[in-house]
Amino acid sequence: MIVQVALATGFVLILIGIYGALTQRNLLRMIVAFTVANSGVNLVIVAVGYLPGRTAPILDATVPAAEAAARIIDPVPQALVLTAIVIGLGVTALMLAFAYKLYEKRRSLDIARFSELKW
Amino acid sequence: MVETLITLAAILAGAAFLMALYRFLQGPSSADRVVAFDVMTIIGITGIVLVAYMEGRGIYLDVALVYALLSFLGVIAVARYLERGY
Amino acid sequence: MSPILTGMTVLLCLAMIVAALAAIRVKSLPMAILAGGLVSLILSVVFLILAAPDVAMTEAAIGSGLTTFLFFFVLSRMRGGEDD
Amino acid sequence: MIKRALALLLVLALGGLFASLMSAYAPDPELNPTARYYAEHTAQDLGAANLVTAIIVTYRGLDTLGEVTVLFLTAAIVGLVLAQSRRRIPHQPVPGGELLATGTRLLTPLILLLGVYVFVNGHLTPGGGFQGGAILASGVLLVLLADPVKPFSHGLISVIESLAGTLYVLIGLAGLALAGGFLDNRILPLGEFGQLFSAGAIPVIYSLIGLKVGAEFASMLASLSETEDL
Numbered sequence: 001m002i003v004q005v006a007l008a009t010g011f012v013l014i015l016i017g018i019y020g021a022l023t024q025r026n027l028l029r030m031i032v033a034f035t036v037a038n039s040g041v042n043l044v045i046v047a048v049g050y051l052p053g054r055t056a057p058i059l060d061a062t063v064p065a066a067e068a069a070a071r072i073i074d075p076v077p078q079a080l081v082l083t084a085i086v087i088g089l090g091v092t093a094l095m096l097a098f099a100y101k102l103y104e105k106r107r108s109l110d111i112a113r114f115s116e117l118k119w
Numbered sequence: 120m121v122e123t124l125i126t127l128a129a130i131l132a133g134a135a136f137l138m139a140l141y142r143f144l145q146g147p148s149s150a151d152r153v154v155a156f157d158v159m160t161i162i163g164i165t166g167i168v169l170v171a172y173m174e175g176r177g178i179y180l181d182v183a184l185v186y187a188l189l190s191f192l193g194v195i196a197v198a199r200y201l202e203r204g205y
Numbered sequence: 206m207s208p209i210l211t212g213m214t215v216l217l218c219l220a221m222i223v224a225a226l227a228a229i230r231v232k233s234l235p236m237a238i239l240a241g242g243l244v245s246l247i248l249s250v251v252f253l254i255l256a257a258p259d260v261a262m263t264e265a266a267i268g269s270g271l272t273t274f275l276f277f278f279v280l281s282r283m284r285g286g287e288d289d
Numbered sequence: 290m291i292k293r294a295l296a297l298l299l300v301l302a303l304g305g306l307f308a309s310l311m312s313a314y315a316p317d318p319e320l321n322p323t324a325r326y327y328a329e330h331t332a333q334d335l336g337a338a339n340l341v342t343a344i345i346v347t348y349r350g351l352d353t354l355g356e357v358t359v360l361f362l363t364a365a366i367v368g369l370v371l372a373q374s375r376r377r378i379p380h381q382p383v384p385g386g387e388l389l390a391t392g393t394r395l396l397t398p399l400i401l402l403l404g405v406y407v408f409v410n411g412h413l414t415p416g417g418g419f420q421g422g423a424i425l426a427s428g429v430l431l432v433l434l435a436d437p438v439k440p441f442s443h444g445l446i447s448v449i450e451s452l453a454g455t456l457y458v459l460i461g462l463a464g465l466a467l468a469g470g471f472l473d474n475r476i477l478p479l480g481e482f483g484q485l486f487s488a489g490a491i492p493v494i495y496s497l498i499g500l501k502v503g504a505e506f507a508s509m510l511a512s513l514s515e516t517e518d519l
Contacts, residue, residue: 002214003316006255009218011307013225013244015300020229022296028234028280032241035272036225039248042264046257051316056256057328057340058178058415065332065482074324075340078257079349082341083356085263086419086502090363092272093509096279097370100516103283129209133216140220143243144227152236156243160269166213166250167261173210174256178414181407182258185420186249186265188396188403189427192434193242193273195389199434200235200277203284203383258415259341262407266423271506274430278513 006047013040027099027109031092038088042081049077125172132165153197160190214254221247235280242273336479337412337488345417346491346498350472354461357501361454364505368512382437393435400428408499412488418495422502429507433514441511450504453497460490460497 017037024030050073057075059065099109106113136159143155164183171179221244228240245268252261320328327340327348337343345353385393408421432439464473474494480487 001211002254004311004314005211005214005218006251007311007314009221009251011304011311012222015304015307016222016225016229018303019296019300022299023293024229026234028276029229029237032237032276033229035241036228036244039244039268042260043248043251046252046255046260048314049257050255051318051320054256055174055176056179056258056415058176058258059332059338059340060178060413062175068332069320069325069328072320072328072340073256074320075327075344076324078260078341079344081257081260082263082345082419083353085260085267086423087356087359089267089271089275089423089506090360090509093275093367093513094363096275097367097513100279100282101370109283126209129213133213136216136220140223143240144223149233149236152239156239156246159243160246163246163250166217167253169213170210170250170253176258179253179258181415182249182253182261182265184403185262185407185416185424188400189266189270189424190246192270192427192431193239195431195434196274196277197235197239199385200281203281259339259417259420262415262420263423266420266427270427271423271430271510274510275513278510282516 001052003047003050003052006043006050010040010043010047013037013043016040025111027102027111028096030111031095031099034095035088035092038084042084042088045077045081045084049074125169128165129169132162132169136162136166149197149201153194156197157191157194160186160193163190210254214251217247217251217254221251235277238273238276238280241276242269245269245272332482335474335488335491336482337474337491338482339412339414339417342411342417342491342495343488346411346494347472347474350461350494353498354457354472357454357457357498360502360505361450364509364512367509371512371516384438385435389435393431397428397431400431401425404428404499404503408496409492410485411495411499412491413485418498419502421495421499422504422506425499425503426506426510429503430510433510437514441515443508443511446504446508446511449500450508453501453504457494457497457501460494464490 014037017033017040020033021030024033054071054073055063057072059068063071103109139155139158139162143152146152146155164187167183167186224240224243228237228244231237231240245264249261249264252264327344331337331340331343335343335347404421404424407416407424408418411417461472463476465471468475474489474491477489479489
């Protein structure tokens with residue numbers, strides 16, 4: 001049940017983010033929509049790794065190493081998402097730096113003013 | 120007894136969360152929304168502690184520590200933005 | 206204990222969708238950025254419910270704090286021109 | 290208007306795709322073979338209690354090296370893009386109040402300490418280099434918020450960053466020479482499972498990653514905060 005709810009939410013977040021990025025006209029708002037979509041993708045990947053009734057892949061007194069295989073969830077998606085979040089911050093910083101330079105050039109954040117590559 | 124208390128705590132935290140969310144969405148001024156954001160952060164810490172108790176994993180509390188020590192920074196960022204601080 | 210966890214997940218997920226809609230619909234740009242930060246904030250509790258404490262910690266440290274900051278830094282350099 | 294309709298159409302099509310994915314999904318009852326291998330072998334092979342840390346630092350260590358390189362490139366490009374703006378209107382921030390200044394002086398050491406705790410204990414508890422690095426950068430950010438005009442030492446940041454990166458690669462090469470392969474953690478004794486000084490080189494490597502990530506984020510923040518008003 002938890003998995004299905006989380007998966008559905010992740011998909012809805014991706015859709016909201018894509019719709020926002022496609023329809024907004026302000027560059028900064030597009031970047032906000034991108035971060036929302038990014039969060040949705042991360043949620044979907046983590047939800048796929050979750051197995052009902054199991055616990056986190058950290059061994060300690062409550063989860064001894066001997067019975068680990070029967071009690072922990074899949075650690076690989078978590079490792080993937082962990083690095084994806086960090087890279088996501090780097091990508092956001094890069095997009096913001098470019099938005100700053102574009103504003104410096106044109107004095108506007110409206111995407112309709114940037115028409116050099118329009119066809 | 121403990122079960123009842125935990126259930127009660129979860130219900131209270133959920134109700135408080137909904138009220139703060141309403142204030143965040145409706146809030147007429149920026150200050151209302153920022154304070155609602157801060158309240159939701161605190162309730163989020165409550166949620167983390169509840170999850171740690173229900174799953175029976177004490178190590179989850181590390182996340183609550185990070186959350187508590189860092190989340191107030193967001194409010195300071197908005198406040199400094201509103202007073203043209205950086 | 207499982208019904209409480211399920212209820213919490215449903216509540217947090219609905220709140221997350223509402224915050225995401227607010228992030229792309231709200232009129233003022235700073236509040237849109239704050240709503241984006243709220244999505245990350247709630248997401249980190251959901252990650253913990255999904256038994257991923259490492260990811261939850263990363264999201265709490267990066268998503269709610271640093272990302273919001275970067276947006277406000279850039280926004281504060283563009284006063285007056287951000288709403289066209 | 291037609292643009293909005295096209296976007297809605299695309300979102301609906303994607304939504305249909307996602308719905309078909311959702312309806313066919315059922316969680317596995319058992320771990321898949323890769324995850325089972327990690328669950329059964331990590332404790333005695335590597336000695337790390339946190340399997341996510343074991344995967345990031347050792348099993349998939351080369352990917353992490355590449356990822357840290359990507360972050361370094363991002364920080365360098367952000368600095369390069371923002372460095373060339375001409376000084377038109379000098380940026381004059383309002384200084385922070387007394388409360389914020391005092392609070393910053395009190396809290397910054399605690400935040401830095403928490404960051405170090407998080408990445409030194411990465412193999413035992415949730416957390417590790419990436420989280421710890423983000424926490425260190427948050428401490429730097431608090432200082433920037435409280436006193437925006439304070440001159441920022443780019444030299445120190447780049448020294449920490451390059452030193453951590455070089456040592457990371459050198460430890461990886463030592464694994465190639467002394468143990469099983471590149472970034473193998475068994476160049477140091479594995480120690481007793483669950484203790485702070487255990488899991489071979491994992492705490493050392495993760496601490497270096499933490500310093501490097503923290504320095505990269507801090508340099509990104511500093512180059513963004515040193516831009517001028519437009």
